[in-house]
Amino acid sequence: MNENQEKTTHFGYKTVAETDKASMVADVFHSVAAKYDVMNDLMSFGIHRLWKRQTIASSGVRKGHHVLDLAGGTGDLTAKFSQLVGDTGQVVLGDINSSMLKVGREKLHNLGLVGNIDYVQMNAEALPFPDNSFDLITIAFGLRNVTDKDKALRSMYRILKPGGRLLVLEFSKPEHEVLSKAYDFYSFNLLPTMGKLVANDGDSYKYLAESIRMHPDQDTLKSMMEDAGFEQTTYQNLTGGIVALHRGFKY
Amino acid sequence: MLTNFIVALVERILNTSLKLDTTLIDKLEPVSHKRLLIDIRDWQQQFLLVFTKQGIHLYSTNEQQFDCMISGDIETLLALKNPAMLTQLIRQDKLDLQGDLNIAQGFSNAFSAMDIDWPEHLSRYLGDAPAQQLWQIMQRAKHQALVTDNKVTATLTQLCQDELKVTIHPLELDQFKQQTRQLKGQVAQLEQRINQLLQIH
Numbered sequence: 001m002n003e004n005q006e007k008t009t010h011f012g013y014k015t016v017a018e019t020d021k022a023s024m025v026a027d028v029f030h031s032v033a034a035k036y037d038v039m040n041d042l043m044s045f046g047i048h049r050l051w052k053r054q055t056i057a058s059s060g061v062r063k064g065h066h067v068l069d070l071a072g073g074t075g076d077l078t079a080k081f082s083q084l085v086g087d088t089g090q091v092v093l094g095d096i097n098s099s100m101l102k103v104g105r106e107k108l109h110n111l112g113l114v115g116n117i118d119y120v121q122m123n124a125e126a127l128p129f130p131d132n133s134f135d136l137i138t139i140a141f142g143l144r145n146v147t148d149k150d151k152a153l154r155s156m157y158r159i160l161k162p163g164g165r166l167l168v169l170e171f172s173k174p175e176h177e178v179l180s181k182a183y184d185f186y187s188f189n190l191l192p193t194m195g196k197l198v199a200n201d202g203d204s205y206k207y208l209a210e211s212i213r214m215h216p217d218q219d220t221l222k223s224m225m226e227d228a229g230f231e232q233t234t235y236q237n238l239t240g241g242i243v244a245l246h247r248g249f250k251y
Numbered sequence: 252m253l254t255n256f257i258v259a260l261v262e263r264i265l266n267t268s269l270k271l272d273t274t275l276i277d278k279l280e281p282v283s284h285k286r287l288l289i290d291i292r293d294w295q296q297q298f299l300l301v302f303t304k305q306g307i308h309l310y311s312t313n314e315q316q317f318d319c320m321i322s323g324d325i326e327t328l329l330a331l332k333n334p335a336m337l338t339q340l341i342r343q344d345k346l347d348l349q350g351d352l353n354i355a356q357g358f359s360n361a362f363s364a365m366d367i368d369w370p371e372h373l374s375r376y377l378g379d380a381p382a383q384q385l386w387q388i389m390q391r392a393k394h395q396a397l398v399t400d401n402k403v404t405a406t407l408t409q410l411c412q413d414e415l416k417v418t419i420h421p422l423e424l425d426q427f428k429q430q431t432r433q434l435k436g437q438v439a440q441l442e443q444r445i446n447q448l449l450q451i452h
Contacts, residue, residue, distance in 0.1 A: 050255040057255075057299065057310035063284040083305040086284050113305075239252055 009147055010214050018147055026097050039198060043191060051243050055138060055169045056080050058247060064088040065135040070124055071095055071142020075104035082113045094122045124152040129159045140169040144215035153228035160250040166230060171212040172244035179240045218244045254311045262309040271367045278361035285354045290322035319354035322347040
């Protein structure tokens with residue numbers, strides 16, 4: 001029985017075999033990649049841009065830094081980091097999903113951002129980099145899709161340089177009951193309908209809403225980061241806790 | 252989030268100004284990738300300003316890593332348009348500067364020397380002659396608005412000082428200040444004499 005429990009995880013509200021989750025998540029993102037940016041703007045009313053701005057403002061990134069933008073998707077953060085680290089720095093846009101990477105690469109090339117960006121398909125649980133490689137790692141709206149989050153956090157800790165920081169931008173638990181109710185109604189009723197109408201894919205957006213509810217809350221994620229070795233771990237609630245930005249350092 | 256939104260708007264305006272005055276990019280080149288932290292004390296807000304070859308980046312932040320930090324009230328920071336005020340404001344503890352001062356000066360000089368060729372930009376939409384005419388009309392309107400503003404201010408001042416007597420004339424104020432200073436001096440002398448008399452007895 002115990003062995004059985006160890007081998008399962010959740011995919012939204014469903015319980016699935018651990019080995020199947022990555023491919024199921026991959027299917028979701030293969031399906032939404034082409035309309036990912038449009039849907040992000042539509043679903044969040046453009047507020048995701050402000051959440052990402054806050055992430056960059058908290059990054060302390062500067063010229064010459066090496067940055068890993070994990071689950072970087074269509075490269076919103078990478079685009080800014082690439083400009084801020086300059087010619088002497090390097091940004092790695094990492095994603096487990098080839099379709100998302102393809103969309104991201106095309107978008108960044110069209111923006112004229114070339115030269116200091118590498119595109120790497122990778123699994124966050126086993127990051128293919130040597131120890132102490134990066135000054136900054138960000139993972140925005142990606143951690144909840146990772147099968148073994150603790151393993152992924154430990155892997156991120158390993159490749160961070162001493163003095164480096166991890167920023168986790170992720171959906172979280174709203175602080176107020178009223179907001180929570182309104183958010184639930186929006187997520188489970190309006191969101192899948194919008195997904196169906198715009199991206200012709202209601203199921204993927206149903207998974208999005210479910211996966212957000214299954215993701216650890218602010219304090220749980222903070223202690224998971226501390227367990228992985230991160231120090232001075234803090235979080236900042238954005239838009240009433242709908243999203244939280246966690247920050248931890250490696251010393 | 253509202254601050255973030257406003258900062259994003261300001262960043263967009265700054266980047267639009269880069270497109271409108273292309274010489275601004277050359278002027279900002281010396282401060283490229285240098286981080287200027289502007290701490291507005293009375294707003295309790297800090298803003299990070301960075302110029303890169305792709306544009307200007309402006310963020311509201313709590314980060315303490317900077318190449319130059321300038322801290323003061325909003326009025327003090329606005330007074331820095333006049334560089335001669337710099338030393339005076341630092342001496343009065345109204346302004347705090349840390350790091351490389353050249354970075355703050357680099358940004359300040361670049362923006363104060365900004366010169367947007369509006370007729371040139373307008374001509375793309377209107378054609379050369381209408382753009383030039385529109386620009387001249389706008390310049391005349393601006394000049395007229397300034398003249399009218401001066402006139403209204405002068406009339407209102409006269410009305411308040413001479414007709415309605417609700418305010419005093421600056422000369423009267425100076426005279427009052429002078430008399431107050433004299434009175435202060437006399438009171439100090441009197442205080443000294445009383446103290447002397449008290450010591451004798």
